[in-house]
Amino acid sequence: MKHSTKRDAICEVLGAKRDHPTADMVYERVREKYPEISLATVYRNLAQLCAEGKIVKIGATGRERYDIDTSNHTHFFCDECGDVYDVFCPLTLNGYKNAENEVGGEITSASITFHGICRQCLAAKK
């Protein structure tokens, strides 16, 4: 992987505001500094960074989001505003081994996702 100014800018954007932006959001933010960047470049670099394990894709049904924090943590999706928040507190899952027995295959990862209403939306509803 060679060095690239555009890729740096993409990483910078991902690090600056950890709101798990979509490819399009990354594109808009990088454009403030590099107005000539194309969406294709953003997609290509995001895919490359994922492949290298430098960032992770957090599947949000039809619209992928990207997280520069690859440490083990969970995500909370607000069903009201659509924003995605990090959850760092430790969570444990019991019954994992039984699940593996049931499927007969090999479970390599378990992902937990929370849905609900975020603090702001909850306050706004009152």
Place this chain on the structure above:
Amino acid sequence: MKHSTKRDAICEVLGAKRDHPTADMVYERVREKYPEISLATVYRNLAQLCAEGKIVKIGATGRERYDIDTSNHTHFFCDECGDVYDVFCPLTLNGYKNAENEVGGEITSASITFHGICRQCLAAKK
């Protein structure tokens, strides 16, 4: 909601083989009985059935899958062949309350998803 022959056929397909088909898979299967059905009708009915809570959508990143079993259970995605299996054994998640405290909002649901290699693919690799 009025009665509809096509919607019945869609539900029948979903009930017959519980492999969590995509919209396109449902379309192909309904077409065996009703060759004139259009993909738009499939999508419209799937959306409607979801809204009514009769089926659930299980997000598989860019390609949605549908499950007629709305009871509480988990899914196991095989990363090798792409098939999706049910996991019915009980699973418990600890730390849920702490997560709610951390986000400050209200968690309405927690979803667990397993990834790995299914029994068949595991056997095929040997």
Place this chain on the structure above:
DNA sequence: ATTTGTGCAAACATTTTGCAATTTA
């Protein structure tokens, strides 16, 4: 000099929509 990265436009895959015709209650 060779490989890697880029912009652009076009292609692609999945899902949604407007509309006139058909079916259902």
Place this chain on the structure above:
DNA sequence: TAAATTGCAAAATGTTTGCACAAAT
């Protein structure tokens, strides 16, 4: 006959790709 459903084609979305050119090693 009024409301819901359908097929079709077109549009909308989100993402990927081919290609010629530019940048990095």
